[in-house]
Amino acid sequence: MHFADALTQRIRDTSPLSVGIDPVMERLPEGIPKTIAGASAFCRGIINAVHDIAACVKLQLACYELLRGEGMQLFWKIAAYAKERGLVVIADGKRNDIGSTAALYAEAYLGKGSPIDALTVNPYLGADSIQPFIEHCVRNDKGIFVLVKTSNPGSMDLQDLPVGAESLFEHIGQLVQQLGLQHLGPQSRLSCIGAVVGATYPEELKYLRSLMPNIPFLIPGIGAQGGTVDDVHHGFLTNGTGAIVHATRSVIYASSGKDWQEKARAATANMAHYFTSHFVPSASGSGKSTQL
């Protein structure tokens, strides 16, 4: 199934939430050894806690790369486990390079049989560097999320620079919409080419939604980064789909005690309840808040 159709269905079945599965040794809760085996148990525990109330998990590759070869083995095992449990799996690598190397990244993460459904991609190298990812999306029913306006304070340094009458992020937003229009899902009318737009810039989010009506948004920055659930309202389409809202630290490190799984589920369920009751009509038209 086309990535955007599968994502839309999954949002309807659960919530528009994405939860970060980002093991950081010093932050592992009480009772979890600070080892690869401990990190593995923690990641699986969070997946088990949220698998039926979140649409997606997002694995931050930096957390795994820090643990070197063993960490990357863990990354692939955790991605496969999340996929098994029915979640849409996003690898957050913000990868890119010149075309011939971009093709290797695309094959590595979005190849046939990979448990990864989508990868985040950096646009700085231009359209020819994005093309190999798009080819893999089309061939293997995968997705990408291109960085448009990131959630950090420094995103204004380059992304807000004026390019003629518009800003650089607007320019990239238009490019993503143009590329995306060529690859829409037959059910959702959304593209397999998505965009990363931070919750910390709600005005820009609203504007980019109008500029990119066919583009799924991955919206990080709520919780620890300061964005609120209200801030992301305008990232959704009027039918309540088209966006995934991502949180990590406020969910998976909600408790450092033995109740870490319960607290992670409760934090996810709270947000899911908010979104499903406010924005997301289910396939039958009724909210899903009773599930929570």
Place this chain on the structure above:
Amino acid sequence: MHFADALTQRIRDTSPLSVGIDPVMERLPEGIPKTIAGASAFCRGIINAVHDIAACVKLQLACYELLRGEGMQLFWKIAAYAKERGLVVIADGKRNDIGSTAALYAEAYLGKGSPIDALTVNPYLGADSIQPFIEHCVRNDKGIFVLVKTSNPGSMDLQDLPVGAESLFEHIGQLVQQLGLQHLGPQSRLSCIGAVVGATYPEELKYLRSLMPNIPFLIPGIGAQGGTVDDVHHGFLTNGTGAIVHATRSVIYASSGKDWQEKARAATANMAHYFTSHFVPSASGSGKSTQL
């Protein structure tokens, strides 16, 4: 020793060349099994062939990531081996993310005791995303190379966009020069913050050299990508240092036969001869061409 001082000394002792250690299974030469062990033997063989005539090796992370956990174990082993053999080791990951995640990437690749000397970094997320890398450079005598003008045709899509009276890549070049000035090596007067500038745009390379007098350049794009050794002339400082010229495919896959090591050494030696006889005065003032 400060990264730029060590790099400059190494260029004087060998040549301003960087060789890619990028194992691609389908391209491994005759007699090398298409396995992790085969890739390892190939990488070590290339390192042995060029260790005394190249300043650096650059490991393209995509090649290793494609081989998953085992590939990343290989990456760290090959990086350590290259370091042992005296080479300056560059990890080409074009990494970056928001500050808290950038700090994880910086620790992963530029942490204390890492065999990696420098990492390539993508500037799209802004100055606060580059800061954690700079902190690691200063603390651990490491370096970064920030993408300014990349060698691919699509680099013009974003990097050449007009920002006021200048282009985006000029703007980033100025930012890199400003940041770099704060962290100069006492001997070389060059910064631990470098720039990636493609050989395929010789005019831009010349202009960026004038804009960034204290910034070491990593110049990819000669050989298979079409840049010539003449094209990179203007990337050097007048004293013949300040730049590393990188080639991969034209060197390491120069032969698919059993003479792959000899051919890789010959291709490197040819280029090294060109550069050392044209641009690089040794510490004593005489060329190094007699070594070759």
